[in-house]
Every structure is written in structure tokens, then in C-alpha cells.
Amino acid sequence: MIDLTTLTIAIARKKLDAKEFSAVDLASIYLGEIKKKNKELNVYLEIYDDVLEQAKIADEKIARGESTPLLGIPLAIKDVILIQGRKVSAASKILENYLASYNATVIDKLAKQGAVFLGRTNTDEFAMGGSTENSAYGVTKNPHDPGRVAGGSSGGSVAAVTANLALGALGSDTGGSVRLPASFCGIVGVKPTYGRVSRHGLIAMGSSLDCIGPIAKTVTDAEIIFNAVKGHDILDSTSIVDTTYSKVTIKKVIGVPWDLINGEGVDSKVQENFTQSVKKLEILGFKVKDISFKNLDIALAIYYIIMPAEASTNLSRFDGMRYGLHKDGKNLLEDYLKTRGIGFGKEVRRRILLGTYALSAGYYDAYYGKAQMIRNMLKKEFALAFKNVDLIITPTVPSVAWKIGEKSNPLSAYLADIFTITANIVGVPAISLPSGNVLIEGKKLPLGIQFMAPHGREDFLFEIGKKFEAL
Amino acid sequence: MNIKDVENLALLTKIELSLEEKESLLSDMKGILDYVKQIESVKVGDVKAEYKLYNVWREDNVETREFSKELITKQFPDAQDGFLKVKKIL
Numbered sequence: 378m379i380d381l382t383t384l385t386i387a388i389a390r391k392k393l394d395a396k397e398f399s400a401v402d403l404a405s406i407y408l409g410e411i412k413k414k415n416k417e418l419n420v421y422l423e424i425y426d427d428v429l430e431q432a433k434i435a436d437e438k439i440a441r442g443e444s445t446p447l448l449g450i451p452l453a454i455k456d457v458i459l460i461q462g463r464k465v466s467a468a469s470k471i472l473e474n475y476l477a478s479y480n481a482t483v484i485d486k487l488a489k490q491g492a493v494f495l496g497r498t499n500t501d502e503f504a505m506g507g508s509t510e511n512s513a514y515g516v517t518k519n520p521h522d523p524g525r526v527a528g529g530s531s532g533g534s535v536a537a538v539t540a541n542l543a544l545g546a547l548g549s550d551t552g553g554s555v556r557l558p559a560s561f562c563g564i565v566g567v568k569p570t571y572g573r574v575s576r577h578g579l580i581a582m583g584s585s586l587d588c589i590g591p592i593a594k595t596v597t598d599a600e601i602i603f604n605a606v607k608g609h610d611i612l613d614s615t616s617i618v619d620t621t622y623s624k625v626t627i628k629k630v631i632g633v634p635w636d637l638i639n640g641e642g643v644d645s646k647v648q649e650n651f652t653q654s655v656k657k658l659e660i661l662g663f664k665v666k667d668i669s670f671k672n673l674d675i676a677l678a679i680y681y682i683i684m685p686a687e688a689s690t691n692l693s694r695f696d697g698m699r700y701g702l703h704k705d706g707k708n709l710l711e712d713y714l715k716t717r718g719i720g721f722g723k724e725v726r727r728r729i730l731l732g733t734y735a736l737s738a739g740y741y742d743a744y745y746g747k748a749q750m751i752r753n754m755l756k757k758e759f760a761l762a763f764k765n766v767d768l769i770i771t772p773t774v775p776s777v778a779w780k781i782g783e784k785s786n787p788l789s790a791y792l793a794d795i796f797t798i799t800a801n802i803v804g805v806p807a808i809s810l811p812s813g814n815v816l817i818e819g820k821k822l823p824l825g826i827q828f829m830a831p832h833g834r835e836d837f838l839f840e841i842g843k844k845f846e847a848l
Numbered sequence: 849m850n851i852k853d854v855e856n857l858a859l860l861t862k863i864e865l866s867l868e869e870k871e872s873l874l875s876d877m878k879g880i881l882d883y884v885k886q887i888e889s890v891k892v893g894d895v896k897a898e899y900k901l902y903n904v905w906r907e908d909n910v911e912t913r914e915f916s917k918e919l920i921t922k923q924f925p926d927a928q929d930g931f932l933k934v935k936k937i938l
Contacts, residue, residue: 718864
């Protein structure tokens with residue numbers, strides 16, 4: 378019998394290669410678990426019907442002596458990443474029955490390694506949200522407390538790995554959508570450097586912010602997935618090469634923006650847990666330094682201008698003409714109005730309208746233009762800070778997972794992104810690691826710590842992550 | 849921002865909204881805009897938008913790309929003879 382609770386990708390690799398169990402055995406166990414738990418947790422929107430066939434092909438390769446890190450490893454894929462011939466809906470009604478016409482580059486890379494795709498996972502509609510409550514297909518529940526959200530937008534992918542319904546997963550992160558649910562569920566989530574992982578075949582939200590990121594139980598597993606999917610891609614003009622960013626020297630100094638962390642809106646339990654984590658890092662031999670940024674607290678405000686502006690542009694392609702839902706009206710204009718009126722959910726409409734407003738004549742300079750200038754100032758501040766520190770740390774989220782339905786006001790949900798959005802605004806890589814639990818109403822709820830590194834230095838994150846995890 | 853602005857935005861974005869939805873969106877957007885307005889107080893001085901520009905274009909050589917015309921055309925809500933079919937524009 379395979380114990381899924383202690384199984385990692387690294388361990389499974391050894392056991393598959395040693396023929397202790399087969400990829401078909403492994404996939405079957407996951408399918409069994411999914412059957413038991415998916416109804417309650419609402420993690421998968423679709424379980425693929427060829428999982429065992431995929432596993433069988435992996436077993437044939439293993440039998441031939443082939444071994445790649447992800448060969449035969451069962452993975453969950455967020456429902457915004459295209460797999461040719463399979464449904465991909467962005468958890469929206471407007472793409473309910475859409476079949477992807479090509480593979481995302483990350484899928485090609487995973488498939489080349491022989492990974493097994495279990496299914497597509499729930500998300501906020503078009504990845505817009507921090508809780509999956511905006512999915513057109515119901516909320517994903519937190520495996521630690523089904524009365525609470527799993528976080529979002531990659532809530533399905535994260536809950537799948539947490540509840541042992543997948544060994545690893547891919548999510549996407551525009552403002553914290555991999556890291557926030559990872560914090561809420563107590564696992565590892567990575568947002569790579571902007572451009573490090575190709576976005577060809579990712580349904581776009583905010584093009585200057587979007588990243589595809591790995592989700593796993595351990596830092597080593599996250600690194601394995603990252604190494605499998607990273608790399609320059611001719612099909613993504615924003616993708617970078619390994620030499621895009623120059624090397625930096627290690628100083629063994631960590632920066633903490635205490636004024637932001639001690640600010641209002643951050644749960645005292647989160648602050649307490651974070652302080653303990655900082656002490657642990659000092660034990661590891663790191664010097665911890667207080668740093669402050671002039672424009673850090675404003676990052677959230679510029680994010681909620683830039684992201685909707687870009688999203689409103691990206692989502693104009695959903696017009697009921699070329700793919701997805703089509704609602705018939707009397708003329709072409711009515712076709713558009715009806716299709717988009719019925720197809721888009723509330724949060725998506727909110728962001729499209731908001732973004733269109735921010736980009737409209739007369740407001741462009743005051744909103745989008747100004748936001749871009751502040752973004753540049755923040756980028757410079759970060760570049761300066763990274764001259765003196767290797768890493769910048771914060772809690773991942775200012776609170777534990779909230780109760781389903783608790784945040785009915787959109788702005789209150791947006792404020793949960795306060796620590797995560799900066800990495801997207803600036804483009805640096807970041808990781809969320811589990812940092813402990815708090816007992817609330819009889820349930821052990823996880824907390825997370827976030828590490829940000831200079832551009833291109835995911836290796837810093839994995840190195841410190843492994844040390845922190847081992848404590 | 850008032851209800852007329854929301855109506856105008858709904859038309860610009862081609863999204864049909866009921867009166868109730870317009871009112872609810874107006875109140876949400878007022879709240880969000882009030883929050884993001886704090887950027888007004890940031891002094892940017894003579895900071896210019898700075899972009900690291902580099903050439904992303906490749907040479908104009910023929911390269912093969914794998915794609916399935918069938919899979920693409922099958923997703924059209926309406927098609928005729930392999931072409932996308934839409935209502936007349938003029």
C-alpha cells in the first residue's frame with residue numbers, strides 16, 4: 378500500500394524507478410482518492426478519462442529504463458492552461474465547452490517528461506480572485522476546514538496537492554494566486570521571475586504580471602516542477618533566457634519591511650508567527666535587517682489599476698464569435714452584448730469595467746499612466762534594496778483562510794493580496810512556505826511565509842526554502 | 849462616477865447589464881476607485897516610464913508550427929466551408 382500523506386515527487390521517482398510500484402498503481406490510488414473526496418472539496422472540474430492510459434505509457438518507458446524527474450508523476454493542472462483536445466474553461470461559463478486547439482508550452486514540457494495529467498482544477502473565473510469563490514462552478518473547500526476557502530485563484534490545484542488528490546500541480550500567479558492558496562493550505566507555492574516560465578497557452582489576465590508557477594508539498598518537489606517547465610520559449614515574446622539577469626553575490630542578509638508587517642489589517646497571530654519565523658532564520662545564520670520602501674503600501678492600489686486594465690484588454694477576445702459561448706441576438710452588437718453579459722460572472726465584469734474606465738480617454742494618465750510610473754519607482758526601490766539583502770520576507774497573507782462567504786465586499790478580498798502583489802508588480806520570484814498553524818474553532822489552520830529574491834534567482838528561494846523547511 | 853458612467857462602460861465593454869447589476873457595480877466601483885485614488889498623493893517628480901527594450905523579433909524564416917486547423921475551426925460557434933461565419937457588419 379502506498380502512503381500518499383508522506384509521498385513526495387522525489388520519493389515517488391525512486392520507487393517508480395525501483396519498480397516498488399508502477400505509474401498505473403500510483404494513478405489508480407489517486408483516482409480512488411479523488412473519487413472519495415472531490416465531491417466534498419470541489420477541487421477538480423474534470424478528471425480526464427485517459428489517466429490510466431497515460432500512466433501505462435509512463436510504465437512502458439520506465440520498463441525500457443527511461444527516467445526523467447516527472448515520468449509517471451500524477452499532476453493537476455489549473456483550468457487556465459491549455460492541453461490540446463481537452464476542455465479548458467477558465468472556470469467561466471463563456472468557455473464552458475471550449476476544447477483547446479494547442480498545448481501550452483509548459484504542458485509540452487511536462488508531457489515530454491512523461492508526467493500524468495489527472496485533470497483540470499478549479500479556479501476563480503479567469504483567475505480573478507483569491508478564494509475560488511468567483512468560479513462559475515462553485516467554491517473549492519479548504520482541506521483543513523471545509524467551512525473555509527482554499528484560497529485562490531489556484532485554489533483547486535493547491536487543494537488537490539494538500540488533500541493528496543495529486544502529487545504536484547501547476548497554477549498561475551498574477552497577484553498571489555499560487556502563493557496565497559499555498560499559505561491557506563500549508564504547502565509550497567512558487568511564483569517565478571516574470572518571463573522565466575513560458576505563458577504560451579496560458580489564458581491571459583494581466584499580461585505584465587501573469588506567471589505560471591509550481592505547487593507541491595516540499596521545496597524539492599516545487600524545484601523539480603520548476604526545472605521541468607522553465608526556459609526561453611520562442612512562442613512567448615516576454616520569455617527570458619538564463620543570462621537575462623546578471624548574477625548577484627550572496628550576503629546572507631534578509632530584509633524585513635517591518636512597517637508594512639506591523640501595519641493595520643495584519644492579524645496579530647500572523648505577526649506572532651512571522652516573528653518566530655524570523656528568529657528561526659537568525660538561528661540559520663542569516664542577518665535580519667529592517668528595510669522600508671516608500672511606495673510599498675501603494676503597490677496594492679497600482680495593482681488594482683494595472684491588472685484590470687490589462688484584463689479588460691485581454692478579455693475582449695471573448696466575443697462569442699471565434700470560440701466559446703455564443704448567444705444569438707438580432708444583430709452583431711446584440712450577439713456581443715448577450716454573449717458577454719451571460720458568459721462573464723460578476724467579478725470578471727467588475728474588473729473589465731474598472732479596467733476600461735482606467736484606460737478611457739481623460740482617465741488614462743491619472744490612473745494607468747500614473748500607476749506605471751509608481752511601478753517604476755517601486756522597481757528601482759527593490760533593485761536598490763537587493764544591493765544589500767539576498768531576500769525580502771513577509772507573511773504570505775495577512776490572515777488565515779477566511780470562511781466561505783465571509784468577504785462579500787470586493788475591496789476587502791483585494792486587501793488580502795497586500796504582501797503578494799509586489800513580486801508581480803516588480804517581476805521578482807517569490808515562494809510561499811508553510812510556517813506553522815494556529816488553532817481556530819478547533820481546526821488547525823496553516824500560515825505561510827513569503828520569500829522574495831532578486832530577478833532570476835529562484836535558486837536562492839529553493840536553497841533557503843529547504844533549510845527553513847528542515848527546521 | 850454615476851450610473852451614466854456605468855452604462856457607458858457597459859456599452860464600451862459590450863456587456864449587457866440589468867439595472868440592478870449596474871447599481872451594484874456602481875457601488876463596488878466607487879469603493880475600489882476611492883481606494884486606488886491614493887495614488888494621487890504620490891509624487892512622481894520627473895520619473896519617466898522606463899522600459900528595458902530589446903529585440904524579440906526573429907529572422908523572417910519559415911518555421912513549422914504544429915497546429916490543428918480542424919481543432920480551431922471546430923470551436924467556431926458558426927462556420928461555413930471552413931470559414932468563420934458572423935452576422936453582417938454593415
